[in-house]
Amino acid sequence: xxxxxxxxxxxxxxxxxxxxxxxxxxxxxxxxxxxxxxxxxxxxxxxxxxxxxxxxxxxxxxxxxxxxxxxxxxxxxxxxxxxxxxxxxxxxxxxxxxxxxxxxxxxxxxxxxxxxxxxxxxxxxxxxxxxxxxxxxxxxxxxxxxxxxxxxxxxxxxxxxxxxxxxxxxxxxxxxxxxxxxxxxxxxxxxxxxxxxxxxxxxxxxxxxxxxxxxxxxxxxxxxxxxxxxxxxxxxxxxxxxxxxxxxxxxxxxxxxxxxxxxxxxxxxxxxxxxxxxxxxxxxxxxxxxxxxxxxxxxxxxxxxxxxxxxxxxxxxxxxxxxxxxx
Amino acid sequence: xxxxxxxxxxxxxxxxxxxxxxxxxxxxxxxxxxxxxxxxxxxxxxxxxxxxxxxxxxxxxxxxxxxxxxxxxxxxxxxxxxxxxxxxxxxxxxxxxxxxxxxxxxxxxxxxxxxxxxxxxxxxxxxxxxxxxxxxxxxxxxxxxxxxxxxxxxxxxxxxxxxxxxxxxxxxxxxxxxxxxxxxxxxxxxxxxxxxxxxxxxxxxxxxxxxxxxxxxxxxxxxxxxxxxxxxxxxxxxxxxxxxxxxxxxxxxxxxxxxxxxxxxxxxxxxxxxxxxxxxxxxxxxxxxxxxxxxxxxxxxxxxxxxxxxxxxxxxxxxxxxxxxxxxxxxxxxxxx
Ligand SMILES: Cc1ncc(C[n+]2csc(CCOP(=O)(O)OP(=O)(O)O)c2C)c(N)n1
Ligand SMILES: [Mg+2]
Numbered sequence: 266x267x268x269x270x271x272x273x274x275x276x277x278x279x280x281x282x283x284x285x286x287x288x289x290x291x292x293x294x295x296x297x298x299x300x301x302x303x304x305x306x307x308x309x310x311x312x313x314x315x316x317x318x319x320x321x322x323x324x325x326x327x328x329x330x331x332x333x334x335x336x337x338x339x340x341x342x343x344x345x346x347x348x349x350x351x352x353x354x355x356x357x358x359x360x361x362x363x364x365x366x367x368x369x370x371x372x373x374x375x376x377x378x379x380x381x382x383x384x385x386x387x388x389x390x391x392x393x394x395x396x397x398x399x400x401x402x403x404x405x406x407x408x409x410x411x412x413x414x415x416x417x418x419x420x421x422x423x424x425x426x427x428x429x430x431x432x433x434x435x436x437x438x439x440x441x442x443x444x445x446x447x448x449x450x451x452x453x454x455x456x457x458x459x460x461x462x463x464x465x466x467x468x469x470x471x472x473x474x475x476x477x478x479x480x481x482x483x484x485x486x487x488x489x490x491x492x493x494x495x496x497x498x499x500x501x502x503x504x505x506x507x508x509x510x511x512x513x514x515x516x517x518x519x520x521x522x523x524x525x526x527x528x529x530x531x532x533x534x535x536x537x538x539x540x541x542x543x544x545x546x547x548x549x550x551x552x553x554x555x556x557x558x559x560x561x562x563x564x565x566x567x568x569x570x571x572x573x574x575x576x577x578x579x580x581x582x583x584x585x586x587x588x589x590x591x592x
Numbered sequence: 593x594x595x596x597x598x599x600x601x602x603x604x605x606x607x608x609x610x611x612x613x614x615x616x617x618x619x620x621x622x623x624x625x626x627x628x629x630x631x632x633x634x635x636x637x638x639x640x641x642x643x644x645x646x647x648x649x650x651x652x653x654x655x656x657x658x659x660x661x662x663x664x665x666x667x668x669x670x671x672x673x674x675x676x677x678x679x680x681x682x683x684x685x686x687x688x689x690x691x692x693x694x695x696x697x698x699x700x701x702x703x704x705x706x707x708x709x710x711x712x713x714x715x716x717x718x719x720x721x722x723x724x725x726x727x728x729x730x731x732x733x734x735x736x737x738x739x740x741x742x743x744x745x746x747x748x749x750x751x752x753x754x755x756x757x758x759x760x761x762x763x764x765x766x767x768x769x770x771x772x773x774x775x776x777x778x779x780x781x782x783x784x785x786x787x788x789x790x791x792x793x794x795x796x797x798x799x800x801x802x803x804x805x806x807x808x809x810x811x812x813x814x815x816x817x818x819x820x821x822x823x824x825x826x827x828x829x830x831x832x833x834x835x836x837x838x839x840x841x842x843x844x845x846x847x848x849x850x851x852x853x854x855x856x857x858x859x860x861x862x863x864x865x866x867x868x869x870x871x872x873x874x875x876x877x878x879x880x881x882x883x884x885x886x887x888x889x890x891x892x893x894x895x896x897x898x899x900x901x902x903x904x905x906x907x908x909x910x911x912x913x914x915x916x917x918x919x920x921x922x923x924x925x926x927x928x929x
Pocket of ligand 2: 775779
């Protein structure tokens, strides 16, 4: 199987879907002539031309709306946000128009659109450029929210997202773009709404997604080597709809859970997932659920401070020891 | 710099078409009057913005569109929907929150939709649908179809950022869209003079983006039609968007809950002297195209049609409780509860 980078996997997904369906096109800032701010769309202008790979002015609200309008009448746009931090100025379009249109029209309109782009704490970009907005979007009925953690998932999930008839918020992670991994060629589809067990184990369930998967897996390996603790790592991949079945099956097996995320702790995915676990299988738990999340403060510039915000393997290990009552 | 479409006396359309426009305007007026009564009787809930006084804008402009063209508007949408041929029964049922409504009772007054008629809403966040119109037009151009999108919004909406983003891209990419600003001189309770630094709106909406900008009397249904037809031809010819300011006046408050204390009786009476329905009635009579008997027949017909719509709406079932979860997504929906 070829080994390619996360960004190339995304590029393959878009390229293949554009080859098979003329209704699919890519629009956003710097996606065409500049080859993408993060080079995700590299070479696509040369391949598809300016009709289908479209540079926009810096007007997120405007071009998000243009994408939604085009989707209302049958096109299948991919709208790239340079980063999801900038989707804040387009959030009205995403929430009120993309997510609500089908419902408000009594099912007369579908919005087959993908909003995609990078996200997360990319390194010394400070508060405005380091947002993780997945919980905001995941709260909205009508949206699907996907966050791939590996190149294979990036490709397979993006292809599924482009084929979805519903609006998908597809959140990549800036730090993962250069990560390499095996990616199947051609028709590789990863289903939306299905979590993936990235490591099997029986002592504790670690629930995570996107970039945090990697710190979590590192923690799991160290726990196995140093402490003989076998952690099961569940990569959510889709956070709306949540694959509760996979989460609960694991928790029922291990009786302990730690939720690891790069987002803030309050009202976020970790809060939502722990609520679902408590209400579903409270009696199965041998310890309160532990959570590892960003500190509840704006994201600081200095790397010395920023690094303390991220879920590190050390923080995950400490949380695992807490739920296993091991000092 | 505004261009005023040349005023000519020549009829824009043949007699039958003109009469059907008059009748449509009368239907909208009657529909709104009855909606007001139903609102007062609490049969209609929420926000309900009536179109009375502005009928010539929707009827004259939609009247010249082709079947394949698209229509999109803001929350003051009953008039545009009816002008586009929405069944008054489906419209009234929507106002009453019934399952037979044009949006299955999920949208209400502000969110009418009719995919069959190319009526793409009913949008209640001020300005938010203006980019959608550019996208709808974009799709037509992308597929190389001869299709335009007409988009209505208010003078207040011209102050919203995404509107200007959309104007710029529509002009930059020469999208087949017709932007119609229904300048009724007020946004809720804020007069244009208190919201716009520049009062010639064709400067803000047209000139600023290199779009042709027209400023016309929106209460003259034939002038509305003629100006829209020019814009439509530009759109079809691939020449891009047009901005048309249609000056008009709303006879009622902003919504049903607004007593409109910000204006004088005289101002309202002056405006009513320019009632677009009566102006058109007079014109058609002068031309010898309309007599009193026909006018009275129209009055009876639209009354009957609206009563029938109310009857239908009253008799229609409410949505089933399970409908709450229907039409959220195309994929089978999993509520996150
Ligand atoms: C973003 C947003 N802000 C405020 C409102 C509340 N609001 C609804 S209509 C309106 C006035 C709009 O006036 P105008 O665009 O002139 O249209 P008109 O009502 O005159 O048809 C306001 C402030 C809203 N719906 N959306
Ligand atoms: Mg107004």
